[in-house]
Amino acid sequence: xxxxxxxxxxxxEILARKAxxxxxxxxxxxxxxxxxxxxxxDEIQYASERELAIRNVDRExxxxxxxxxxxxxxxxxxxxxCVECESAISPRRLAALPWALLCIRCQExxxxxxxxxxxxxxxxxxxxx
Ligand SMILES: [Zn+2]
Numbered sequence: 001x002x003x004x005x006x007x008x009x010x011x012x013e014i015l016a017r018k019a020x021x022x023x024x025x026x027x028x029x030x031x032x033x034x035x036x037x038x039x040x041x042d043e044i045q046y047a048s049e050r051e052l053a054i055r056n057v058d059r060e061x062x063x064x065x066x067x068x069x070x071x072x073x074x075x076x077x078x079x080x081x082c083v084e085c086e087s088a089i090s091p092r093r094l095a096a097l098p099w100a101l102l103c104i105r106c107q108e109x110x111x112x113x114x115x116x117x118x119x120x121x122x123x124x125x126x127x128x129x
Contacts, residue, residue: 008074011098015071018099022064029057063099070099082106 037043073079080089082103089103102110 012074014098015067019067022060026060066099
């Protein structure tokens with residue numbers, strides 16, 4: 001499937017803007033402050049804020065990598081092709097998620113794997129507590 005250049009131009013612009021936006025957000029959060037307080041309630045509050053911030057940074061840097069990969073794929077002509085099975089990613093999916101690297105089927109498999117990973121992580125955390 002070959003996307004017409006006007007369509008692709010729009011996507012490229014969306015991706016480029018998204019990359020800049022994510023880049024800026026990540027830079028703003030460069031130093032995740034390690035605040036210290038004698039008050040234990042404050043400590044707990046800081047710890048959960050820190051954890052949330054770390055999780056956001058994780059998610060955003062992951063997304064930024066995907067956005068940059070999608071931009072590279074526009075350059076090399078592989079945009080819109082699933083990196084896993086090499087079938088075409090549906091235009092509807094690309095309209096919603098221009099940085100999607102996987103077709104919906106491969107994405108579902110990947111999500112399932114990740115979910116299982118997250119569950120077993122939760123399990124080990126519970127066991128550790
Ligand atoms: Zn696929």
